[in-house]
Amino acid sequence: SLLEAAHENDIELEGKHADWNVGGWGACEGSLACSTCHVIVMDMDYYNKLEDPTDEENDMLDLAFGLTESSRLGCQIV
Ligand code: FES
Numbered sequence: 278s279l280l281e282a283a284h285e286n287d288i289e290l291e292g293k294h295a296d297w298n299v300g301g302w303g304a305c306e307g308s309l310a311c312s313t314c315h316v317i318v319m320d321m322d323y324y325n326k327l328e329d330p331t332d333e334e335n336d337m338l339d340l341a342f343g344l345t346e347s348s349r350l351g352c353q354i355v
Pocket of ligand 1: 304305306307308309310311312313314337350351352353
């Protein structure tokens with residue numbers, strides 16, 4: 278998972294939403310119907326290696342609290 282990968286690579290993920298649960302996805306369980314799995318990738322090198330977000334992910338990200346340039350939905354990062 279994203280969290281395991283981040284851990285292995287010493288990447289900090291800052292959960293910006295109270296619903297972000299370590300070890301689990303957000304409210305919609307990865308179906309791109311919420312933004313509770315919003316994460317901010319702190320390492321731009323890592324961010325730039327990720328696949329670009331889909332339009333659907335971007336739409337949900339627009340609703341996320343505290344959106345940043347390196348925001349992603351955790352459930353969409355594999
Ligand atoms: Fe809902 Fe990721 S868990 S969009």
